[in-house]
Amino acid sequence: MMRCLTFVKAINEALVQAMEIDKSVICYGLGVDDPKGIFGTTLGLKEKFGEHRVFDMPTSENAMTGIAIGASLNGIRPVMSHQRLDFFLLAMDQLVNNAAKWHYMFGGQSFVPITIRLIIGRGWGQGPTHSQSLQAWFAHIPGLKVVMPTTPADAKGLLLSSIFDNNPVIYIEHRWLHNLEGDVPDGDFRIPLGKAKKLRNGNDISIVSMSYMTIEALHAVEILEKQGISCDLVDLCSLKPIDLAMVFGSVRKTGRLLALDTGPGTASIAGEVIARVSMECFGNLKQAPQRLAIPDFPTPTSPSLTKVFYKRAEDIVRVVGNMLRKNFQEGILGNLRNCSHDVPGAWFKGPF
Amino acid sequence: MCSQKKNFTIGIELLRRMIKIRLTEETIAERYSEWKMRCPTHLCIGQEAVAAAVGLALRKDDFMMSTHRAHGHYLGKGGDLNKMLAEIYGKATGCSAGRGGSMHLIDKKVGFMGSTSIVGGTIPVGVGLGLSIKLREKDQVSCIFFGDAAIEEGVFYESVNFAVLKKLPVLFICENNLYSVYSPLKVRQPAGRKIYQMVQAMGCPSDQGDGNNAMEVYQKVSSAVAFIRKGEGPCFFEFLTYRWREHCGPNFDNNIGYRTEEEYLSWKDKDPICSLESHLLEQFPVSRKEIEEMQNSIHLEIKKAFEFAENSHFPQPQEATTNLYAGELT
Numbered sequence: 001m002m003r004c005l006t007f008v009k010a011i012n013e014a015l016v017q018a019m020e021i022d023k024s025v026i027c028y029g030l031g032v033d034d035p036k037g038i039f040g041t042t043l044g045l046k047e048k049f050g051e052h053r054v055f056d057m058p059t060s061e062n063a064m065t066g067i068a069i070g071a072s073l074n075g076i077r078p079v080m081s082h083q084r085l086d087f088f089l090l091a092m093d094q095l096v097n098n099a100a101k102w103h104y105m106f107g108g109q110s111f112v113p114i115t116i117r118l119i120i121g122r123g124w125g126q127g128p129t130h131s132q133s134l135q136a137w138f139a140h141i142p143g144l145k146v147v148m149p150t151t152p153a154d155a156k157g158l159l160l161s162s163i164f165d166n167n168p169v170i171y172i173e174h175r176w177l178h179n180l181e182g183d184v185p186d187g188d189f190r191i192p193l194g195k196a197k198k199l200r201n202g203n204d205i206s207i208v209s210m211s212y213m214t215i216e217a218l219h220a221v222e223i224l225e226k227q228g229i230s231c232d233l234v235d236l237c238s239l240k241p242i243d244l245a246m247v248f249g250s251v252r253k254t255g256r257l258l259a260l261d262t263g264p265g266t267a268s269i270a271g272e273v274i275a276r277v278s279m280e281c282f283g284n285l286k287q288a289p290q291r292l293a294i295p296d297f298p299t300p301t302s303p304s305l306t307k308v309f310y311k312r313a314e315d316i317v318r319v320v321g322n323m324l325r326k327n328f329q330e331g332i333l334g335n336l337r338n339c340s341h342d343v344p345g346a347w348f349k350g351p352f
Numbered sequence: 353m354c355s356q357k358k359n360f361t362i363g364i365e366l367l368r369r370m371i372k373i374r375l376t377e378e379t380i381a382e383r384y385s386e387w388k389m390r391c392p393t394h395l396c397i398g399q400e401a402v403a404a405a406v407g408l409a410l411r412k413d414d415f416m417m418s419t420h421r422a423h424g425h426y427l428g429k430g431g432d433l434n435k436m437l438a439e440i441y442g443k444a445t446g447c448s449a450g451r452g453g454s455m456h457l458i459d460k461k462v463g464f465m466g467s468t469s470i471v472g473g474t475i476p477v478g479v480g481l482g483l484s485i486k487l488r489e490k491d492q493v494s495c496i497f498f499g500d501a502a503i504e505e506g507v508f509y510e511s512v513n514f515a516v517l518k519k520l521p522v523l524f525i526c527e528n529n530l531y532s533v534y535s536p537l538k539v540r541q542p543a544g545r546k547i548y549q550m551v552q553a554m555g556c557p558s559d560q561g562d563g564n565n566a567m568e569v570y571q572k573v574s575s576a577v578a579f580i581r582k583g584e585g586p587c588f589f590e591f592l593t594y595r596w597r598e599h600c601g602p603n604f605d606n607n608i609g610y611r612t613e614e615e616y617l618s619w620k621d622k623d624p625i626c627s628l629e630s631h632l633l634e635q636f637p638v639s640r641k642e643i644e645e646m647q648n649s650i651h652l653e654i655k656k657a658f659e660f661a662e663n664s665h666f667p668q669p670q671e672a673t674t675n676l677y678a679g680e681l682t
Binding site: 024026052053057058060062063064065066067068069070071072073074075076093094097098102103104105106107108109110111112113142143145166167 | 415417446447448449450451452456458460465466468470473474475476477478479480481482483484485487488494506507510511513514517674675676677678679
């Protein structure tokens, strides 16, 4: 049965169900049992499953990641949550040197079924160290899986699959998606890792996107539709493994590619998408692929400095228009924005 | 069993394990220049007592994590010698199927859950195993080996803190051999610090011992293991010992100037194997001939293990791209 849930509630439901299905699933992280419960995603878990399976932790990101690895070697399935991805950078040693390699370097005898939830901040001055989109770092490491859900249904389905996958999975949430509402199936609903989703069908251009940029892309596709441009929109969902088959199929149909990214452009997932499309579908391309990502700079804090820093629907419309050599009339964006650029909507009052 | 007879049995078993570690590593050193063991290899000759004694004090189903200098820990816990040597030779029959080499050993059949090369890198993993034991309500112990330099890593403090906080069944064993590669302790940690006292102050019962006295290490660690097994929380030991050969490789390096020949000789005088042999010959009904027979049989086992390693097949080149991800398990 479908119900309309927020992204936050969908994550909460996936955690509850995972812990009900398998008593070896545990959940910890800074603030998982505090009154805010990681933006609501972990509320009620301790009451339901007890303090042995759901607990707050010392501010020790690196050791707590190694501890998840060790516990997983003896049959525990830990889910760690971090309120911002940036803090998790302290744990890169355990993630890269141990978690990613353990199965391979011991000849396939052991496996590390851990899920690490990381949240990317945006807007309201999140600034240089609370807003980094480093999915490309994780995707670069052999042995890790990386997912970035966009819709509430994806959030639930990918989280359940991540928890029950027998490998380390980096599960990246965008803070601006947390309040998004959408239909979510009840029960043990899983979406296979490594599969992209076609959100819109069109013939003029392929837009390949991820996470929050997909929301901006949906607005852009709607505006472009009114201008007579039909877009094929692919939401990657999983970045490692990445569903290139769907991307290639789309580009072979449209002959044009715009790759979007929530992070800086250089060595990004969008860059990888363009590289692979250029290698595999060069003969199908009618023109050079384009990329829209944030600048190769740290993210500034002031609302003035972030005004054009982040890319939005209007930027996507502009780039697609340039690629198709269309001169759009003034005012095609309509009433796209009714709030400041640094919040996800006028209704938004935090927490950030 | 009366305690005298029990001590004799323990002493002989400790000696057997130490001789096995020593002779295995001396054979590695002798044959390293054949260039068939093509991976960085860190020998623990001189440090055998701690490895043998801790291994003997633990049960087979207790867990152990180790470091880049892992041969002794692996063999002390009862790890498979054939598979270790095959791993160092890069063979498909190696304990890690040729993916790990000397620094990445594993033998889950005896609870040896893995060794890795990053200093301090396995400390939290061992604590995580301790957490899993507690969650599963078992009476196992998770033992973690590391050196004096790991005490300088942030992850050490994070890990001890969590083990104490949750009263986890973890045995921390610091082998203090005074050097991190060529860097002496005095340029790395303040003069006068006692590592074990510092850890005691973190709320973890701690002690220090002579790491070249196998019987002493065994007695201390056995009591601690009983304490941990009862659910009383973690314990920490600092054992003082000394590596005889270079940090990495088969040679001696006292001539290059980071330590003195005199210092090396003073530690060599405290050879843990000679000390235990003398102790056993003095105190117990065992003859030098019987010890020599033990050595000969170990020699033979090692010779056969090297033959196994040499005669094993290399993995196929295309196997380098298998086992990236763990699949579904039945």
